[in-house]
Amino acid sequence: MVRHAELVELILPDFGCPSFEPKIPAEVYLDRLERLRKKSKSYTHILVYGDREHSANIQYLSGYDPRFEEALLIVDIHEDQQWIMVGNEGNGYLEACPIKEQLTPVLYQPFSLLAQPRDRSRPLKQILQDTGITANSVIGVAGWKYYTPQESPDSHHWIEAPSYLVDNLRALTSDVTNATHLLMHQTDGLRAVNEPEQLAVMEYASALTSQAVRDIIFNVKPGMTEHQAFQYARLNGYPQSVHPMLSTGERAWIGLPSPTDKKIQRGEAFTTAIGLQGALTCRAGWLLENETQLPKKIHDYVEKLAAPYFEAAVAWLETLSIGVTGGELYKAVHDRIGDPFYGVTLNPGHLIGMDEWINSPIYNGSQDRIKPGMALQTDIIPATGTLYFTINIEDGVAVADQHIRNTLMEKYPEAWKRITERRDYMTEQLGIRLQPEVLPFSNLASHLPPFILNPGRAFKMTG
Template identity: 35%
Template sequence: MKQMSKIQLVKSDPLFMQEVDTPVVTLEKEDYLLRLNLLVERIKTCGYTHAVIYGDREHFSHIEYFTSYDCRFEEALFIVNAAGETAILVGNEGLAYSEQIPYPIRRVLYQNFSLQGQPKDQLRPLSTLFSELGIGRESKVGLVGVKYFESSIEGDPVHTFDLPSYILDGLYRVCPQEQVFQFGQELTGYPDGIRIRLHSAKEIAWAESAGNRAARAVQRMFKHMKPGMSELEVSASAGVELEPLNVHPMINFGARSVSRGLKSPLQSERLALGQVCGLCYSVRGNLTSKISVAAYDLNSWADELKPYYETFYQAHFAAMAAWYESAKIGVCCGDVYKAVYRHISHEEHGITLNPGHSTGTEEWLNSAFCPGSSHKISDGEFVQVDIIASGSNPVRTSICEDAVVFAGERLRAQLREQFPDVYARILARQKAMREVLGIQISDELLPMSNLNGVYYPFMLNLDTVFACR
């Protein structure tokens, strides 16, 4: 590791705790049709006749992206042919819910997608439904499951699928197995998966709207938490709307809670001065996570954590700043990875995951931030800045996670024209990151919330942040 940038404590900017409360930006018919057209063109480019996309409650995003339909209790299949004709197969409760899809679509009841014990009086074989939708012996089908495979450890990745076997069986009854191909990489793969990028100013405004809501919840918890409060008491101060989430809330106080990583808040865990502390909230389209120490200053840190102030916590901030400064359109993700690891190491900072990943309605789509990655950051790419440092004996974790969008001149001009308020907020954030935090980001990097890059080493003191000098 090279000598890190000089990290100092500086006075915070009021912008960082300024809550943005604006109307939610929602996607409409024309936005989903834009995405659907991209899908149809990709089907044609691949030489396929159909795309069949699987979804369930946990893995709803592939279908939701093109339709607005997010699977609730049930599984579903979204089917599109090369002519742009669409159909969705749903269970009993999904049939009415699918009425929300904003364009004409053939809605088909398949009752095996219904919950256990529900009526199946209209059940027909899945193979019959595939046939009725035009899939047959001459078809070439691009199939999307939960994830796609890149290695051959489980078999030929082109013909290995991550979805229930009975769906595959039904498809193979009407279409030869060798004519069913993995299509997931066309949605979330690099370099040009459809879902890796935001394709319009409207989509950027949608992401920024989500960023404001996620950050607002975290800002409110920061403002309200005090020693002695339980995780649930602090969570209540978030004052969030009851919208669907893509990640469980993670409000964790103390070594036991923080070390468990993904744990949600409990009444039994209480905030203690000097201990590790984490606040994380996410909505579909953005996540904000801040973890350091519940303290007012370094003197109020627990004695066992103080030796790690520079080598662990400041080093982590320097690595995050290096990510922000090195990431630009056209830069290889492998080079961003190198920039990050000039300041930290796997061994000293316990980092096991990628330092950043693509994001969207689900928090993690894919990641190209790995050693030697040749993927070049593209115009419109939507990325979560996510470097998780952790250690044990004593338990320590450092996270400063927020989302960014990379936008070239044309996309920024569209955003400025169509959503001037969003654009103005982004410019204010860029200015604060450069002038207050000392992080010299490019004009192409659009921070999605007022908390981007903001690191409170003393989480009970909102007047002081880390900065590069």
């Protein structure tokens, strides 16, 4: 018998929330710097630029995340030395950096906000020269993107860092190129594969985001404002990776708006997403109790969109394993919802880090293979652009070999208990056949109610 998605009444277990926040040890950051050096032998220096929105690369290597200001990490590839350039307020914030003793701090006040003092900084060119950069240096600059020949025949010279920085570098040496791929390539970048310690941090963040979204969809009611509904998220202050999202009615079709004081009405479209550093959870559907309340023009919403979508998400989860190609994951989705009606135009899944999207090995024809330690999002977006609206099941998962699983079990037993209980719910109650290496990080555990006012009625696989 062919398996298919069916709406049934389910009891979503309480998987619990973390009682403590895992931390990345200093030795992990130092190991990352060493691995960067090993990958960068063709360079003399790697410069990693960051600001508030684009902090993930510099944070990954140093544990320092720029707040109000910009920052620049300069790594001498052939000597065990690294400098961090910060502004006025960042200078004090360096005290929170876990490897501050291994970084040489450099005050560069132009990184500060406008009108703040600029009287204690050396000229940028002099600072760069003091780190050993000369006419013979080979410089790689990492920002937050790299480019390909599809975008420009000169793509390696496209650098998304401030022009004044790149101009000063190119005044010192002609060999300045984009090196972001060292960190963000979809399979070979340092950040594509995570240590057990990083995965534990991601599980912590995902437990928070998913519990927040879960509490919203189990408590939202018509007559509330969007702001009142979002208050059920009860976030604890852990750093966000994206703006908070919740919208209803016409704005829900846009997908990205933050909540407002608009009153929520029965029968409207609904979407919400919450992202913290290392995690994002999203759900979307209709503010109804069941399909009999749907408008006549979309009376077949469940069989036409929602059920095939869940089947595609399940196929993605069941295909996911160590060594599978991104092309196989793409095909698992598009074999089921590849018709233009579904509007699945973005990658059906991607890598996640402290930023919401690192890169994606999942695209049509991809031969990129899934590796142990990857953290991925089931980010499959059916943007129909029709009255059928959408549905969404975005959760976080990790792929872990036996070594990683043993480490998580031994060092993070509380997180491991949540992971195993989520797996049990997904396999035993939802009928999803997960490979042993697939670790669910979400407290929603693929629970997908298309009708938000009846959150206990969700899809499972039968047959």
